[in-house]
Amino acid sequence: MGNPNVGKSVVFSRLTGANVIVSNYPGTTVDYTKGYMKIKGEEAEVIDVPGTFSLEPKDVAEEIALKMLREEKPDVVIDVIDSTKLERGLYLAFEIMEKFDYPLIIDLNMWDIAVGKGIEIDLKKLREILEIPVIPTVAISGEGIKELADMEKIKKVIMTKEKKPMHEHLGEILERIEGVGK
């Protein structure tokens, strides 16, 4: 899951490889892609959900993203965030955390661009506050993808998940973890 244009499909390809199926969501022109990744010899289905800014849909693609989140009942959700657009990424992450019980992993993608722009994100603090894995990645080079697909970590997330109300703290959290241009 994630906002539009954050690198979801590149991350998806890195996780799944070539063997994927593109489908139309029934009754719409919205596409989504399914593939598989091997986890200790077992196959896990991976879905590249259409991009959405929030769980209050503003168009058909966003509606489908929400529907798929509901209907697919994933064992774990990977929320891909553009590291240079942390605020709007976390907005969706908090919505997912508040409205669903799915274990969540945050992928801070486009890490290379954030570094290039001098955007500093305090990963340690972000992990402490959110209490979930936060993995920086550069999907186009593959950097961080191994850490993202670390099954032991994913299993731990699945087992220890509990709900926390976060949304009202978004501003405060951003102040604590992000120093732009320092």
Ligand SMILES: Nc1nc2c(ncn2[C@@H]2O[C@H](COP(=O)(O)OP(=O)(O)OP(=O)(O)O)[C@@H](O)[C@H]2O)c(=O)[nH]1
């Ligand atoms: N520099 C950089 N570019 C990236 C990275 N990940 C993806 N991109 C580029 O960002 C653009 C968008 O990537 P996509 O994977 O299509 O993004 P998406 O989230 O699937 O986009 P939608 O499906 O349209 O919502 C592409 O041009 C990618 O090559 C990254 O980590 N660093």
Ligand SMILES: [Mg+2]
């Ligand atoms: Mg895509």
